[in-house]
Amino acid sequence: MTPxxxxxxxxxxxxxxxxxxxxxxxxxxxxLLKLDDAMKRLHAPTKASTLGxxxxxxxxxxxxxxxxxPSLQEALIMAFLFVxxxxxxxxxxxVNLHRRSCMTxxxxxxxxxWATLDTAxxxxxxxxxxxxxxx
Amino acid sequence: xxxxxxxxxxxPLLTILLAITWCLVANSIxxxxxxxxxxxxxxxxxxxxxxWPDAPRGLRLFKLARYVVLVIWDILAANxxxxxxxxxxxNTAMHPKWVVIPLELRRPEAITMLAGTITLTPGxxxxxxxxxxxxxxxxxxxxxxxxxxxxxxxxxxxRRLKEIFE
Numbered sequence: 690m691t692p693x694x695x696x697x698x699x700x701x702x703x704x705x706x707x708x709x710x711x712x713x714x715x716x717x718x719x720x721l722l723k724l725d726d727a728m729k730r731l732h733a734p735t736k737a738s739t740l741g742x743x744x745x746x747x748x749x750x751x752x753x754x755x756x757x758x759p760s761l762q763e764a765l766i767m768a769f770l771f772v773x774x775x776x777x778x779x780x781x782x783x784v785n786l787h788r789r790s791c792m793t794x795x796x797x798x799x800x801x802x803w804a805t806l807d808t809a810x811x812x813x814x815x816x817x818x819x820x821x822x823x824x
Numbered sequence: 825x826x827x828x829x830x831x832x833x834x835x836p837l838l839t840i841l842l843a844i845t846w847c848l849v850a851n852s853i854x855x856x857x858x859x860x861x862x863x864x865x866x867x868x869x870x871x872x873x874x875x876w877p878d879a880p881r882g883l884r885l886f887k888l889a890r891y892v893v894l895v896i897w898d899i900l901a902a903n904x905x906x907x908x909x910x911x912x913x914x915n916t917a918m919h920p921k922w923v924v925i926p927l928e929l930r931r932p933e934a935i936t937m938l939a940g941t942i943t944l945t946p947g948x949x950x951x952x953x954x955x956x957x958x959x960x961x962x963x964x965x966x967x968x969x970x971x972x973x974x975x976x977x978x979x980x981x982x983r984r985l986k987e988i989f990e
Binding site for chain 1 (some may be wrong): 845848849851873880899900902903906907910911915918920921924926939940943945946947948949951952953954955956957959961963
């Protein structure tokens, strides 16, 4: 293959990745606007943060190779994102459970209750601390 | 592995992972950064071993690699499905459901990986763990029946994680 063909193929691949990433990020943001309750909304950013960012980072890797300065730092960004994204999602879930702003979850099948709803040992202090002030 | 090696490398896999991470951060595979990565890979596990006494020993690496590929494939497929769902289906036609998953996994590392996998796959988010850690609460964006989602997660992910960790 001539260098021109390689450059062309790389350009096409970069373009496809950029478009795919942009489309999924857009759908993620659209979902955030469209979905109507907090628990459903939580599902929209999981798309933006996986395939959306993933495709954009892939474009960045390909671009670095096309410029002859290969870089794999993007893989690291991806890895850290995949490790941290579920944590923030779970925090938002836990806040919703605490504030009872979602459907009440069914009882767990083997233990007594869900960890977030278990306020027996903690007294009621943390729960009260979390309730928004009236007014 | 003999005891001397065990004393220097309490978590050999973590050592390798830290060395690779350092090379990626430095963005070079020069000898200098590999040496620095290995030094960090030896020092960090040694200083943190007291906080992680029963770290998993002997992960099945080949199965772990296959699991990672499977999860990436599922993320791609589910992304398309959920994007279509979000764009085309109206709010009232969606059936969000809570799904209770009784866990067979006991290792905290394995449960963390299962919860992370569930959240990363679009359409499902893991929300909470029961107080004794025997059940996982999952929220599904649109599901016909909670049992179906539960069986799929148990069969697709939990079974494989059990093979990797136990």
